[in-house]
Amino acid sequence: MHLFSQMKSRDIVPNCFTLPIVLKSCLVGNAWREGEEVHCDVIKGGFGANPFVGTTLIELYSGERSIEAAYKVFGEMGERNVVAWTVMINGCILCQNIVSARRLFELAPNRDIVLWNIMVSGYIEMGEMVEARKLFDHMPNKDVMSWNTILNGYATNGDFEVCERLFEEMPKRNVFSWNVLIGGYGRNGRFFDVLGAFKRMLIDGDVCPNDATLVTVLSACARLGALDLGKWVHVYAENNGYEDDVYVGNALIDMYSKCGTIENAADVFNRMGRKDLITWNTIIGGLAMHGRGADALSLFHQMNNARVQPDGITFIGILCACTHMGLVKNGMAYFQSMVDDYSIEPQIEHYGCMVDLLARAGLLAEAMDMVKRMPMEADAVIWAALLGACRVYKNVEFAELALQNLIKLEPKNPANFVMLSNIYGDLGKWKDVARLKVAMRDTGFKKLPGCSLIEVKDGVVEFYSLDERHPETKKIYETLKGLTELLTSGGYKPTVAAEDKPKVGISSSL
Numbered sequence: 001m002h003l004f005s006q007m008k009s010r011d012i013v014p015n016c017f018t019l020p021i022v023l024k025s026c027l028v029g030n031a032w033r034e035g036e037e038v039h040c041d042v043i044k045g046g047f048g049a050n051p052f053v054g055t056t057l058i059e060l061y062s063g064e065r066s067i068e069a070a071y072k073v074f075g076e077m078g079e080r081n082v083v084a085w086t087v088m089i090n091g092c093i094l095c096q097n098i099v100s101a102r103r104l105f106e107l108a109p110n111r112d113i114v115l116w117n118i119m120v121s122g123y124i125e126m127g128e129m130v131e132a133r134k135l136f137d138h139m140p141n142k143d144v145m146s147w148n149t150i151l152n153g154y155a156t157n158g159d160f161e162v163c164e165r166l167f168e169e170m171p172k173r174n175v176f177s178w179n180v181l182i183g184g185y186g187r188n189g190r191f192f193d194v195l196g197a198f199k200r201m202l203i204d205g206d207v208c209p210n211d212a213t214l215v216t217v218l219s220a221c222a223r224l225g226a227l228d229l230g231k232w233v234h235v236y237a238e239n240n241g242y243e244d245d246v247y248v249g250n251a252l253i254d255m256y257s258k259c260g261t262i263e264n265a266a267d268v269f270n271r272m273g274r275k276d277l278i279t280w281n282t283i284i285g286g287l288a289m290h291g292r293g294a295d296a297l298s299l300f301h302q303m304n305n306a307r308v309q310p311d312g313i314t315f316i317g318i319l320c321a322c323t324h325m326g327l328v329k330n331g332m333a334y335f336q337s338m339v340d341d342y343s344i345e346p347q348i349e350h351y352g353c354m355v356d357l358l359a360r361a362g363l364l365a366e367a368m369d370m371v372k373r374m375p376m377e378a379d380a381v382i383w384a385a386l387l388g389a390c391r392v393y394k395n396v397e398f399a400e401l402a403l404q405n406l407i408k409l410e411p412k413n414p415a416n417f418v419m420l421s422n423i424y425g426d427l428g429k430w431k432d433v434a435r436l437k438v439a440m441r442d443t444g445f446k447k448l449p450g451c452s453l454i455e456v457k458d459g460v461v462e463f464y465s466l467d468e469r470h471p472e473t474k475k476i477y478e479t480l481k482g483l484t485e486l487l488t489s490g491g492y493k494p495t496v497a498a499e500d501k502p503k504v505g506i507s508s509s510l
Contacts, residue, residue, distance in 0.1 A: 008401035016047050020056040027056075032064045049078035055087050067100075079360045082110045086118055093122035112142060114201070117149050124153035129320030148176050155184035175207050179216070186216045192460060194220035209236075211245045218251035222258040226454045230255045234268075248276050259285025268296075280308055293321035295438045297330075301318060312344050319353035323360060331357045352382045359389030364398050380409040387416065399423050 007014065014022070019042055026035035047053045054077040061070035072078070074088045085108040092101035103109070105119045116139045123132035136142075136150045147170045154163035167173075167181050178201050185193040198217045201207060209217075211429060214237055221230035234252055242248045249272045256265035269275075269283045280303045287296035300318055303310060315338045322331035335354055338344045349372045358367035367386060371378045383402045390399035399420050406416040417437075424432040454464045463470075470476060 002115040014041060014045065016050045016053055019045070019047060019053050022187050023053075023060050027060045027063045030063075032060075035064070037061045048073075048076055051077060051079050051081055051084055055084050058084070058087045062087070062094050062303060067091055067095040067097060075120060082108070082112050082115060085110075086112075086115045089115065089122075090118050093118070093125065096126065098126050098128070099123055113139075113143055113146065117146055120146070120149050120153075124149070124157065127157055129153055129157050129159065144170075144172050144174050144177065147171075148174070148180060151177060152180045155180050155187075160188055171209060171415050175210050179210070179212050182213060191223045195224070195226065195460065203392050208240070210269070211242055211248050214242060214248050215251040218248070218255045222251075222255040225259050226460050227261065229254075229460075230259060235319065244273055246272065246274050246276055246279065250276075250282055253282045253286060255277065257282070260290075262286055262290040262292065275306075275308075275313075277308060277311060281313045281317060284314060285320070288317045288321035288324060291324045293323075293325035293327070295319035306475055310342060310344075312338075312347055312350065315342075315344065316349050316353060319350060319357065323353060323357040324389055326361055327365065328357060328361050337456040348376055348379060349380075351376075352379070354386065355382050356385040356389075360385050360392075362389075362393050364389060364393060364395050368398060368401075378405065380406055380413075383409065384416070384419075387419050391419060391426065394423065395425060396423060396427065396429075426453040 019038065022038050023035060026032070026038060036106065042048055042053055042057065054073055057073045058070045061067070061073065070088065070091045074084065077084060085104065089101045089104050089108070092098070092104065101119065101122050105115070108115065116135070120132050120135050120139070123129070123135065132150060132153055134223075136146065139146060141280060147166070151163055151166050154160065154166060161186055163181070167177065170177060178197070182194055182197045182201075185191070185197060194217060198209070198429075200215070201209060201213070214233055217233055218230060221227070230252075237243060237245070237248050238254070249268055252268045253265045256262065256268065265286050269279065272279060280299070284296045284299050284303075287293070287299065296317060300310070300314070303314070315334065318334050319331055322328075322334065331354065335346065335350065338346065338350070342404070351370065355367045355370050355378075358364075358370060364386070367389070371382060371386070383405045387399055387402040387406065390396070390402060403416055403420045406413070410416060421433050421437065424430070453462055454463070
């Protein structure tokens with residue numbers, strides 16, 4: 001705009017190529033008033049009928065959500081090509097006027113594939129998948145992006161079964177098609193299917209994964225503890241030009257941290273040429289999670305020296321680091337610094353970290369006082385942290401209070417009863433143990449069995465406690481029995497919780 005003003009001050013007349021560029025800059029910079037001034041120059045110069053200038057004006061007013069002004073420009077255009085119709089219809093969609101968009105779509109003399117896709121996308125954005133599918137079914141000459149549009153619509157609007165069926169029907173797929181499927185599995189918590197779809201993509205060989213694919217797969221590896229596959233993806237990324245991709249790097253740090261190999265995570269961090277806020281947050285959180293609080297705090301100071309502004313997530317990692325190290329005073333100082341030095345308003349997660357810090361240090365009264373002083377109601381995570389600390393420090397009074405609140409928040413979760421039952425058991429209060437067992441039984445819900453995930457032969461196997469669905473259950477139990485006898489002969493004595501009977505068991509897989 002500064003150059004355009006200089007141009008006019010020197011009496012240089014803008015033409016039909018200058019004005020669209022200036023109007024685009026107004027749109028990008030949200031400079032609506034300046035854009036309207038440029039519109040005056042358009043009228044003065046007699047460029048109102050120019051399709052290139054007119055189309056850019058429609059984009060400007062649509063971005064401003066002034067659909068009436070956009071339609072006025074559209075009506076004054078002498079020549080309306082398919083681009084002008086497309087931009088006007090897209091403007092109506094941006095203003096959430098799907099009825100006007102469809103009316104103009106029906107009036108358009110020519111409809112190319114872009115216009116069809118824009119209209120289908122409009123219905124998808126409004127959540128009207130039935131109308132979107134009807135229009136898609138009538139679309140002539142569908143291309144792969146047309147299929148991707150409707151595929152993504154089903155994925156984002158919650159009808160993932162239809163999305164899966166449609167994916168199988170596609171005559172041709174590109175990397176975006178696969179990303180919609182793999183990303184949909186990830187958003188729906190179907191992490192085994194993420195890995196399965198990724199392997200199928202590689203076997204098909206027609207399409208190569210991109211950075212978005214790798215990030216989703218690495219996230220699934222992190223959730224499942226699939227370290228070997230995660231390492232393979234790391235090698236694949238390095239061999240295919242993604243070694244400097246910050247998003248892939250962040251996902252690798254997260255995967256290695258959650259899979260228990262924090263040294264690998266630190267190595268990825270140190271080798272990254274470009275680091276963003278997420279990079280720093282991920283490695284600080286990973287170090288804290290692994291009990292390496294001193295390293296996490298050291299990196300926080302490096303982060304400040306690198307002039308990277310921390311956010312609320314950064315301080316969750318810092319407070320967790322203080323919790324693992326038992327640094328109560330430091331944790332309190334960082335919590336106050338977050339407010340005073342960085343103007344970050346503490347959220348429930350930060351208060352939860354502080355309650356956990358105090359409770360683990362045995363300062364249960366101070367932790368309870370923190371709960372009372374919170375500006376929001378404590379959630380189940382905070383009360384569960386208090387209940388867990390009460391078991392360590394044998395504080396029945398606070399444990400019973402924590403359980404009362406947990407029952408209000410999670411009435412169907414019997415695990416809360418189990419925790420207090422264990423506290424009673426540790427103190428030899430067997431009548432109270434029996435009373436809690438009755439209360440837990442009256443809820444009608446059973447505690448979910450323990451679950452473990454391991455990698456076996458390039459796959460992830462899921463094992464549940466006392467489950468006999470695995471086809472090799474007999475062999476597994478025989479091995480487990482042998483391991484138990486070996487441990488017992490070495491002097492190991494298992495700790496049996498108050499609600500459990502002394503029985504052996506692991507098993508089952510998917």
